[in-house]
């Protein structure tokens with residue numbers, strides 16, 4: 001029998017497929033959190049380990065220096081703060097892990113450590129932090145930077161940041177909270193410590209002033225694809241979010257590469273789960289998905305990627321391969337994969353469709369039976385540890401229902417994904433198998 005694997009669900013605190021006829025009504029007040037509360041409950045009923053929220057922090061001017069394309073197509077804006085959202089979602093769910101993104105380039109470490117400690121308390125141990133260094137120029141301009149620091153500098157800061165945050169989260173020793181009514185002591189001062197960190201980027205005295213949370217340290221997630229990003233993840237992450245680009249061979253190679261790097265940092269591969277973000281599209285098996293993509297959906301797909309990469313992709317011919325000399329300071333690994341496809345003669349249009357609809361290298365477009373079979377087969381071939389199902393781009397109720405009501409029950413019947421939550425914390429569930 002196949003090994004069990006984990007499931008996460010990928011989302012964004014932004015308008016759900018607002019142009020899909022089925023979603024217009026409830027998409028209107030997505031900012032109230034109601035849409036995502038419904039989604040969270042459904043994902044929890046299906047026993048996903050977690051719901052994950054990506055984030056960026058500015059209105060993109062990648063397109064000709066103007067905000068127009070971004071705003072008209074709701075590419076990177078509007079997007080509300082997912083850290084606030086998971087705080088709300090912790091009150092409407094009981095078992096689901098809740099992971100939100102926050103940037104080490106934009107936050108100060110004390111603020112972030114206190115915030116996640118608080119949410120871990122509110123959710124009773126279900127919080128996770130996706131550590132990003134931010135790859136958009138616009139975000140940097142909103143936080144006092146004249147320009148986005150180069151990738152290497154951002155990772156230098158991230159390393160110091162995570163070290164400081166860890167020290168803050170452990171600045172209260174186990175047993176520091178005494179709550180001794182007779183002696184009138186809430187916390188034992190001998191067990192609460194200053195951290196006195198003085199480094200290149202941060203000066204933090206500590207200790208943290210929040211109550212130690214159930215997990216103490218939220219689950220640390222990361223998704224760096226560059227060599228530096230992989231090292232950072234191998235050193236720090238308990239959950240690495242990778243892509244399925246390149247199919248089984250590339251997924252297996254990524255896993256081996258991360259495990260090798262973890263060992264070099266003195267960690268066991270068992271200390272981290274590697275999960276692959278992928279699109280899944282349930283169809284009746286006859287529909288050619290590509291032919292159903294409308295022009296406005298294509299603009300949305302292209303624009304979202306352009307904003308992440310930091311290059312105005314609209315300036316290039318959609319029906320030719322992307323030129324090899326395009327460079328980005330944003331998500332370099334995403335650009336590299338489009339250029340790699342370009343080398344094989346794949347046009348920019350097809351490359352973006354590949355990325356957004358799923359290359360279908362894994363066979364994840366088709367009937368629910370076909371998809372469930374191929375998800376399980378891919379995990380068998382790769383060796384673990386699961387998938388993060390993406391429904392950000394153009395996800396609508398029909399799409400979500402196809403995944404949750406059709407694919408997941410099949411996987412459960414096959415015995416390859418969980419049918420209940422064995423642990424109470426996100427960490428317990430992620431490391432249960």
Ligand SMILES: Cc1cc2nc3c(=O)[nH]c(=O)nc-3n(C[C@H](O)[C@H](O)[C@H](O)COP(=O)(O)O)c2cc1C
Pocket residue numbers: 053054055056101130131132133134135151222223224225226227228229230241242243277330331332333334
């Ligand atoms: C599944 C997944 C989720 C990601 N989520 C975010 C995100 O929320 N915000 C962000 O700025 N970058 C996000 N990224 C990008 C990576 O975190 C990383 O910053 C990017 O790959 C650039 O780093 P690199 O040059 O090391 O690849 C995500 C990447 C993947 C694969």
